[in-house]
Amino acid sequence: MTPVKPSLELLRSLSDEHVLRALMRAGRLTRAELAVQAGISKPTVSESMRRLTEAGLVVDTGDRTTGRGRIGTYYGLAPSAGTALAISIAPAGVVAERLDAHGTVLTRTTRPLTRPARPELVAAALTAAVEAVRSAVGPARVATVSAADPVDRVTGRLVHLPDAPFLVGELDPVDLLAAYVTGPVTVDNDVNWAARAERDQGAAGDDFAYVYLGEGLGCAVVSAGEVLRGHAGLAGEIAHLITVGPGGRAMPFTEVFAALRLRQPSSTAIDVPALLGAGADVLAVIGTAVAGVLAATVALADPAHIVLGGPWGSEVPDVVGAAFAHLPRHVPVRPAAVADEASLAGVRAHALRSLRDAIIAART
Amino acid sequence: MTPVKPSLELLRSLSDEHVLRALMRAGRLTRAELAVQAGISKPTVSESMRRLTEAGLVVDTGDRTTGRGRIGTYYGLAPSAGTALAISIAPAGVVAERLDAHGTVLTRTTRPLTRPARPELVAAALTAAVEAVRSAVGPARVATVSAADPVDRVTGRLVHLPDAPFLVGELDPVDLLAAYVTGPVTVDNDVNWAARAERDQGAAGDDFAYVYLGEGLGCAVVSAGEVLRGHAGLAGEIAHLITVGPGGRAMPFTEVFAALRLRQPSSTAIDVPALLGAGADVLAVIGTAVAGVLAATVALADPAHIVLGGPWGSEVPDVVGAAFAHLPRHVPVRPAAVADEASLAGVRAHALRSLRDAIIAART
DNA sequence: TCTTCTAGTAAGGAGTCCTGACTAGAAGCT
DNA sequence: AGCTTCTAGTCAGGACTCCTTACTAGAAGA
Structure with a gap:
């Protein structure tokens, strides 16, 4: 309804966004390749790269092209650009994964749970799992969580409905994860995530x-x-x-x-x-x-x-x-077409999107 | 997911859009008022106005400001910018209205129907109603239709479901209205329109x-x-x-x-x-x-x-x-909070939005 | 050794937005 | 009546972004 204000800053920001998204998709690219992928002229790409390297989001990967002409320099996202946490909380246990902006799973850990689930034990397992996938480059930017119970849309807390089993129990993942993440924590029901995975991967x-x-x-x-x-x-x-x-x-x-x-x-x-x-x-x-x-x-x-x-x-x-x-x-x-860890698949996809958006938004 | 390509054309287009939307909201404005409303500098507004008057979308209304300083010139949307049709088809009869881009109802007509509805009579009543609200400035840009039967989302045709009464009957409003409209024809169920009216007007x-x-x-x-x-x-x-x-x-x-x-x-x-x-x-x-x-x-x-x-x-x-x-x-x-002609209220609101979008998109 | 090819940079042009100054013209005050 | 005040609109200049074209550096192939 209210379109963004026209300004030269908007143009610059869009150029940077194109370059970043192309790098996220492809992993590493030379300036010339970026110009083609992002649909932007070479000089404009160079300007954008100057800004992004200064901001610390993009680095020279050290690799060089091998081919006919002059050797090109490959650029990629800086490791410090940020990572995402993908977490699944089910009665059987907690799974935590750390992803980079390319969608690669860097680390993964699982923590079993005993039944019936007791809130403090679930919280402890969650925290332990997150600690276990900690990385050296600093805190994650975003976290996405699947829980095997109904989730309050506003607060992200797990909710107990009458006559429904409370499988995971009283838990506030947003609060627990806030310390490990600089950006948003998204929580939703495991069925919803499985449905999203089905949408993305199945036909x-x-x-x-x-x-x-x-x-x-x-x-x-x-x-x-x-x-x-x-x-x-x-x-x-x-x-x-x-x-x-x-x-x-x-x-x-x-x-x-x-x-x-x-x-x-x-x-x-x-x-x-x-x-x-x-x-x-x-x-x-x-x-x-x-x-x-x-x-x-x-x-x-x-x-x-x-x-x-x-x-x-x-x-x-x-x-x-x-x-x-x-x-x-x-x-x-x-x-269902996606059988194995369906909800975690949906969580991963969302975590990746969320991380990418956060990186795009980060460049002030 | 795929942001628009950065270009100077994009900026210009955004400026024009801001100016047009401000004019749609306010009816008539001077260049100075436009600059404030649209959040754009005066010279930029002037440039935009030059383009839009050349395109025939904006005209000098002839009115002048009365106030302290120099008299200003009021500009407004040209009548030839376009109108929209808002139509309701119910067993009791057909209602057709013609709206301008400010949301004003220019003409309105009703055509009663006899029961049970026979398809050819309904089609004739629809056509007659649309002819009756014809205007001198040319065809409408868009049409929005409410029908008291289920509507196929893709084709816009009315659908007969088993064990449900078929109140209006076999009808293809998109086909019937295509001749009267240069832009899109939107058809939906009356209940859906009433719900949208409730969303917009009720609490x-x-x-x-x-x-x-x-x-x-x-x-x-x-x-x-x-x-x-x-x-x-x-x-x-x-x-x-x-x-x-x-x-x-x-x-x-x-x-x-x-x-x-x-x-x-x-x-x-x-x-x-x-x-x-x-x-x-x-x-x-x-x-x-x-x-x-x-x-x-x-x-x-x-x-x-x-x-x-x-x-x-x-x-x-x-x-x-x-x-x-x-x-x-x-x-x-x-x-329901909106009792009187609830679905027509929803249709009107959509027709207005649709018309405005069509006008924005029209300026090549 | 020379040619061919490619990555990246430099220069210049076109276009857009903005700020600030300026002009025209009317209303209000003394 | 004459001066001051105020506002609509334009002009000029600057900053910035994107693009095209041309150029340079440097490696692979003939």
């Missing part, structure tokens, strides 16, 4: 829904390439969505598993092994219940198709698909 | 859901200020959402009204007068059914609150609110 397109079925139940709606977050960040928490239960009774999704006695003792978490070992009749009931959830998703969000992920979500697409096909409006159901 | 915020309850059933989810459209544009078509019916049975929303015998004869449209005259027990069932829909909306989209609109939606917030309050996750329910 999922820009409008689909990702339904996660594990101990907890979650859903991410991707519309026009963006994950729907909602007012408080609790979009996709489908535990209370009303669907078809045993005997055709209407009941909240989570209570279907209570009615089928598929919950873990003294918890609202689903007993996944028991579910996977259940008989065909029980699975049919589950299929119908999931199909009801899918019907709601299709009615409200109109996805091109639905991706099923999670420990048991990837095991039941046929049962669910069969029940779903009976409904008047249905769309294809397919298992 | 609805940027994350809410608008549930429309009339002869047809609709819902618009506004997230981060944007209306969720979905893959084919059919997001919010809640007729098949599974909810609680009579006797606690799970059934699609639309079938609740069939079970209660509240449908119009030989149609899936709801008999609104009968519904409003129904007894407390029937209303309680309806309240529970709507609450089930709201539960799905809250679970999937996490709105800050829910707005109820439509002929009978604004009559039942208490009944619905009571049933909704029993559910574990509920949010405030309120009637």
Whole structure:
């Protein structure tokens, strides 16, 4: 709505941004190559390089071209330009990775967790993991965090919803990580990150829904390439969505598993092994219940198709698909394409984008 | 992701855009006032004005300042800069308005429709209405259309969904209006436009859901200020959402009204007068059914609150609110703030934005 | 050894924005 | 009435950015 003010400073800043982004993509380039990549004339690139090297963001890598003509000098991002933290917090443990602006994973560490998760132990594991991937060049610029619980959109804190299992527990990642990072800390739900990974890597397109079925139940709606977050960040928490239960009774999704006695003792978490070992009749009931959830998703969000992920979500697409096909409006159901550390993949991609933006913005 | 190429042309274009937008906001301004409004120096404004008057987008309005110092000349957008069409197509009739770039309604006409709507009659009424608001200065640049049926996101055609009433019928507004407009024709569902009007004018915020309850059933989810459209544009078509019916049975929303015998004869449209005259027990069932829909909306989209609109939606917030309050996750329910021609209000706002963008883009 | 080719720099031109000074012209004050 | 004050718009000059063209340095190939 309000376009930026026209000024010569804007032009200069855009030139620098083009040069930096080209270097981020390619790793190292000569001035001549940069001119081609960035679509800018050689003299202008030279001017920009002078500014960026002075600012300490770009350095001569020492490498030289070998070819016909005069040897060229390769330039690349300075190591001190900054790194990003990509972190995943799940009931099984904490994973922390440090990335540079090219997207390379520099360090990685994991810290197991015991169950049930106790807040102070989770916090300690998180801090320890971050300490372990510390680097010599100084603090990271940005951090991106995936958590296996609902996340408050504004504060980034983990939230406990009624009748949903609290897998990770009371935690404030923004507060814990503030000391290790100079820029923004982004926190979101693991299902949302997995959906973003599916969008980026799978052939999922820009409008689909990702339904996660594990101990907890979650859903991410991707519309026009963006994950729907909602007012408080609790979009996709489908535990209370009303669907078809045993005997055709209407009941909240989570209570279907209570009615089928598929919950873990003294918890609202689903007993996944028991579910996977259940008989065909029980699975049919589950299929119908999931199909009801899918019907709601299709009615409200109109996805091109639905991706099923999670420990048991990837095991039941046929049962669910069969029940779903009976409904008047249905769309294809397919298992997730990104299976291995799906949410961490989404976190990495965001951390990289966020780091690059931070570096671009850093040059005053 | 890909920033624009830095060039002096970019600067010039930005200056012109600032000047044009200031003129659109204020109506008429002197060069000195423009310099202040647009945040640009006086000589630069003069240069920009020279270009824009040459392009025919800006004219001397003939007015002069009266004040202490030298008299100034007021400049304004040229009438030939362009106009926009704002159109609403509902079962009751077609409304067409012509707006200028300041948002003033220049002409307005309505064409009644007989029921049930027949496609060729609707098309004729639409064409007649557009002809009636024709202006002497030439064709409109853009058109924005609201239709009381689901709209295909890509083609703009009206779509008939199973078990939903087809109120307007087979119609291709983009094709019909192409002859009257040089720029884009935007078509969307009336509920989506009403939700946008609610966002702009009411105190609805940027994350809410608008549930429309009339002869047809609709819902618009506004997230981060944007209306969720979905893959084919059919997001919010809640007729098949599974909810609680009579006797606690799970059934699609639309079938609740069939079970209660509240449908119009030989149609899936709801008999609104009968519904409003129904007894407390029937209303309680309806309240529970709507609450089930709201539960799905809250679970999937996490709105800050829910707005109820439509002929009978604004009559039942208490009944619905009571049933909704029993559910574990509920949010405030309120009637719509924009009651009168809500969707046309949303259409107008979009037509204005679209026209302004088209004018900005027009200056090559 | 000479030619060919390429990386990087230098020089000059075009274009844009800004500041500050200047002119024209009307309103208000004495 | 005449002077002062104030404002709209223009002019001149400076700073800056980008581009094209030409040039230099230096290595590989013939």
